[in-house]
Amino acid sequence: MPEDVVADITGRFFLSGDDEDGGSGTPTTGRIIMTKRRLVLATGDGKVTIPLSSVIDVNVSSAPQHVKRFFDDTVTIGYETDGRVRSAVIESAGETVETFVAILFRCLLNGRSVAVKHPARVGGRVRDTPVVEGRLRIKARRIELVTDGETVGIDVEAVMNIDRGNNLGGSSRTTLVVKHVDDAGLSTTTLIAPEESRYVNLLARYLRIEYDEVREEVEEIELTNPEKRVLVSVHATGGDIDFTNMLDGDPAYVTNVLNAVRNKDLIVDTPDGVALTPQGRIIVSQRIEDVNA
Structure with missing residues (x-):
């Protein structure tokens, strides 16, 4: 059954491992096509397919050192293949890259199963809140944790700190510890543990990338x-x-x-x-x- 295409852009890309000496290779121009299950980098000479299930990291505007001179607005995608970690550096127009990254994170994170403890702490007080199962939902500058009892929303602007833990309700699941300000203005800590630890890294990366964009916008505000x-x-x-x-x-x-x-x-x-x-x-x-x- 054909997969629906969610992104189709033209740009340049570089795959780590294409150039074994790490220095003389140059980017290739082609099409970057994404469905909810895979990323395809296509040129006239062929194509490379990256299953989204193999993606372990996404980094914006940080190309590997040996190819930085070739790129401007980029997204670097780390993925595992044949027991190796490789990366694909993709470049396109600034707004196109931003839109592509937003769609990529939705494909990677939307609907993922998570265990949630909310609130784990309010102010300096620990709360005896039960751990419940839910689903992760990614929205513009916001994540939502949807459980049977409620939907917990965390705006990126309200995030104060992100850390990792490995103790959620007595289990050893890798956990994202998100400290944020709730609607009442109180400092609140929420614990989020996806089924797979790699999604902890991807969720943390999403929050940090979005927060950096907000911070850049705020820095442009002039004040008397x-x-x-x-x-x-x-x-x-x-x-x-x-x-x-x-x-x-x-x-x-x-x-x-x-x-x-x-x-x-x-x-x-x-x-x-x-x-x-x-x-x-x-x-x-x-x-x-x-x-x-």
Whole structure:
């Protein structure tokens, strides 16, 4: 039965092992075709098929050293074949690569069986939450863990830290430990253990790649000194603050500053006052020294 094609792009690619001396080989131009089960790199001389079940790593904009001089916007796919780990470096236009990578991660991770413990920790307190089985769902800058009881969503912007563990409910399954901020603004830890350990690596890679894109976007946001002071003050006080005294200004000026920060999607009004958005938290954590200067 024919497989549905989910991506079909033109680009250049290089397969490790094509050039045994590691230095003189050059990329080949051809078609990169992907279904939900395999990746095909095709040229006029033939094709190479990479089963997605053999993929163990995906890295964006990091070509192997000996071929870096040939490539710009790339994705490097690590896979196992004949007992060896090999890699395929693929290059195409920047937006095309981004779309290709997004589709690739969906094919690799969507629907995978996972064991979930949520929340494993809230703030500094360990929770006695049972481990349940579920399915992984990949969305734009978000993952969802779908179980019989609920759907746990984690936005990439809200991720604070990613680590690995090997103890989930008494089992030794390799586990992804994701620390993130929940909808109430609390630091929450969720444990995720896919059936196969390689999916732990792929899921961690997906979250880091997506987070790096968010961070790059946030770094482009320009802030005035009063706007920086607002972000740090909201972070330090939880939003319970007299902004007029803090900014030493009249009410109209304070309103203008707060509106400017709101329009940049860095703060949001809540029933308890003002809170940082995930983007606002990233700015405070990334630029804390600059803000305090």
